[in-house]
Amino acid sequence: MTNPLARPWVGVVLPSLAARGVAVDALAAAPVVGGAREAAERxxxxxxxxxxxxxxxxxxxxxxxxxxxxxxxxxxLG
Known part of the structure; x- marks a missing residue:
C-alpha cells in the first residue's frame, strides 16, 4: 500500500491544516489501515x-x- 502522506494533495492539505493549528506531525498515524475491526477501533x-x-x-x-x-x-460500533 502506498503511503497516503506521499500523495500530491498533501502539499495543499497539510499547510492548510497547520494554519488551523492542527499538529500535522501527528497525521502520519491518522490513516486507518486494515479491515472493519481496525477502522472501528480507530x-x-x-x-x-x-x-x-x-x-x-x-x-x-x-x-x-x-x-x-x-x-x-x-x-x-453499534
Missing part, C-alpha cells in the same frame, strides 16, 4: 479524543472493494 479512539465527524477516503486500489469497510466498522 474511530472509537477518535471519538474518545473529541472527534464528532470522520471523513472517509480510499487511498489505493478499487474503492468498490473497500466501500463496505466503513459500514461494517459502524455496525461494530
Amino acid at each position: 474511530s472509537h479512539a477518535y471519538w474518545g479524543a473529541g472527534a464528532r465527524h470522520v471523513v472517509v477516503g480510499f487511498a489505493d486500489g478499487d474503492w468498490r472493494a473497500q466501500v463496505d469497510v466503513p459500514a461494517e466498522a459502524r455496525a461494530l
Whole structure:
C-alpha cells in the first residue's frame, strides 16, 4: 500500500491544516489501515479524543472493494 502522506494533495492539505493549528506531525498515524475491526477501533479512539465527524477516503486500489469497510466498522460500533 502506498503511503497516503506521499500523495500530491498533501502539499495543499497539510499547510492548510497547520494554519488551523492542527499538529500535522501527528497525521502520519491518522490513516486507518486494515479491515472493519481496525477502522472501528480507530474511530472509537477518535471519538474518545473529541472527534464528532470522520471523513472517509480510499487511498489505493478499487474503492468498490473497500466501500463496505466503513459500514461494517459502524455496525461494530453499534
